[in-house]
Structure formats: C-alpha cells, structure tokens
Amino acid sequence: AQTVTQSQPEMSVQEAETVTLSCTYDTSENNYYLFWYKQPPSRQMILVIRQEAYKQQNATENRFSVNFQKAAKSFSLKISDSQLGDTAMYFCAFLGSGGYQKVTFGTGTKLQVIP
Amino acid sequence: DAGVIQSPRHEVTEMGQEVTLRCKPISGHDYLFWYRQTMMRGLELLIYFNNNVPIDDSGMPEDRFSAKMPNASFSTLKIQPSEPRDSAVYFCASSLGPRGTGELFFGEGSRLTVL
Numbered sequence: 001a002q003t004v005t006q007s008q009p010e011m012s013v014q015e016a017e018t019v020t021l022s023c024t025y026d027t028s029e030n031n032y033y034l035f036w037y038k039q040p041p042s043r044q045m046i047l048v049i050r051q052e053a054y055k056q057q058n059a060t061e062n063r064f065s066v067n068f069q070k071a072a073k074s075f076s077l078k079i080s081d082s083q084l085g086d087t088a089m090y091f092c093a094f095l096g097s098g099g100y101q102k103v104t105f106g107t108g109t110k111l112q113v114i115p
Numbered sequence: 116d117a118g119v120i121q122s123p124r125h126e127v128t129e130m131g132q133e134v135t136l137r138c139k140p141i142s143g144h145d146y147l148f149w150y151r152q153t154m155m156r157g158l159e160l161l162i163y164f165n166n167n168v169p170i171d172d173s174g175m176p177e178d179r180f181s182a183k184m185p186n187a188s189f190s191t192l193k194i195q196p197s198e199p200r201d202s203a204v205y206f207c208a209s210s211l212g213p214r215g216t217g218e219l220f221f222g223e224g225s226r227l228t229v230l
Contacts, residue, residue, distance in 0.1 A: 033217045043204065045221040091158065095217045101146055101210065102171060103219060105158040 002027045002094050006106035013082045014114050020067075021077045021109045023092030029053075031097040034068065034075045039089040039108075048090070051075065053097075079111075087113045117141075121207050121222035129230050133195040136225045139188055140209030148219065149182055149192050150206040158206075164190065165212065197229045 003026045013019035025034070036048040051059045051068050058066050063083075067076045079086055092106040120139040128134055140147045148163040162172040167184045175182070179198070184190040194201055204226050208219040 035218070037219075042223075044223045045206065045208075045219075047218050050216060050218065099213055100171075101148075101163060101165070101212050101217075102160055103148075103217070107157045 002029075002096065002104045004092050004094050004104050004106040006092055006109050008109045009107070010110045010112070012112040012114055013079075015082055015084060017082055018078060018080045019082055019111065021079075021090050021092075021111065023075045023077070023106055025073050025075065025092070025094050027073070027094065027096070029096050033095040033097065034066075035093040035095070035103070036064070036066070036077045037091045037093060037105075038086075039091065040085075041088070045091070049077065082113045084113050084115060087111060119207055119209050119220050119222035121205075121225050123225055124223065125226050125228075127228045127230065128197055130198055131196045132229075133193065134197045134201075134227060134229075136192040136205050136207075136227070138190045138192070138207030138222060140190070140207070141220055142188065144209035144211055144220070145187070145214075146210045146212040147184060147190050148208040148210070149190070150208065152204045152206060152224070153202075161192070194227075197227075199229045202227055202229050
C-alpha cells in the first residue's frame with residue numbers, strides 16, 4: 001500500500017518570502033501522479049499543483065512549484081512571494097496510474113503567512 | 116458548473132439518531148468519493164463509486180455506515196445509529212478518473228457533531 005508522509009505539522013513564513021513544504025511517499029509503482037491540495041480555513045479543498053511521475057520536468061503554477069525527486073520519492077512544494085491568502089492546510093497526495101482511483105493523502109502541513 | 120454540492124453544511128444530532136449526508140457530483144464525472152476528516156486521523160477515504168457502482172468500501176468504519184448512489188447525480192452517506200466518535204467533517208469529491216488528470220473536486224463538506 002502507498003503511504004504519504006508530511007513531516008512538518010506546522011510552518012510559518014513572512015509575507016513575500018519563500019517557503020518549502022516537504023512530502024515523501026512510498027510506492028512500488030513506476031508511474032503515478034502526485035498532487036498538492038490546499039484547504040483554506042473555509043474548508044473546501046482545491047488543487048494547487050500536479051506532477052506526473054514519468055515527466056522529469058518539475059511542475060510550476062505561477063508562484064507554486066515542486067521539486068520532484070523520483071529516486072528519493074520526494075515531492076516538495078515551494079511557494080514564492082508568499083501571500084496572506086496562502087494561509088491554509090496543505091496536503092500532499094498520491095494516485096497510482098492504474099484504473100484504481102484511490103488517492104492517498106498525507107497528514108497535512110498547516111502554513112501560516114505572517115504579515 | 117456549480118461544483119460538488121453537499122448538504123447539510125452543519126448537522127448537530129444526538130447519539131443514536133440517524134444521519135444522512137447528501138452529495139451532488141459535478142455533471143459528467145463518473146467517480147464519486149466520500150472522505151472523512153478528523154484531527155486524529157486526517158483524511159480517510161470511506162468509499163468510492165464508479166458509474167454509480169461501489170468499487171471500494173474498505174474504509175467504511177463499520178456496519179453503521181452505508182452509502183448509496185442511486186443515479187449519476189446523487190449520493191448519500193448514512194450513519195445509523197450515530198455515535199459521538201462519528202463527529203467529523205465529511206467530504207464528497209468527484210472526478211473524471213482515468214479520463215482526466217486524476218484531480219479530485221471537493222465539496223465544501225458537512226460538519227457533523229454527535230452529542
């Protein structure tokens with residue numbers, strides 16, 4: 001079974017600074033998908049960024065980028081120019097490439113952006 | 116599209132009562148998921164459906180929990196009888212599955228409190 005580990009329960013960053021959230025996972029599959037989801041205090045979870053394991057290039061979405069290290073099974077999220085609206089819980093998630101659609105989530109990192 | 120719609124947003128009930136949570140997935144999505152979120156256990160997948168058929172219900176805690184999907188636009192999660200330890204936020208999500216990017220689209224959640 002796949003596992004996803006987020007070792008930082010809480011983090012804080014000054015507004016406009018850069019912060020990196022860590023995620024490691026364990027799988028025997030060669031192809032899969034990794035995600036970062038954001039859950040603001042209002043509760044609804046939304047996708048931040050997605051990475052396909054067969055792509056070597058790291059995904060980027062505006063201020064959000066990932067550092068995907070397949071051999072190390074590491075998938076960190078970098079937030080540049082942090083904004084107050086980035087304050088949220090961030091969840092790392094794993095999905096295998098077969099038809100089975102169970103997404104495994106990490107325990108989350110609570111990020112506080114400080115003005 | 117209106118997104119995934121859940122009701123009720125909040126439910127407070129007494130131990131032993133029946134609770135029914137409802138979900139309308141995004142039109143055209145043929146996968147539907149029920150997740151439970153607690154501080155202790157994070158996000159747990161309870162069950163997921165593909166084309167209205169339950170595929171994996173291994174996360175359903177016990178026989179007190181049941182889920183149905185009578186048609187492509189409606190699903191229910193029922194707890195009978197409810198217990199205080201069922202207090203949690205219950206999320207419904209839908210996706211295109213392998214036809215899409217694997218992204219889950221979440222509803223706003225139903226916060227359940229069992230007294």
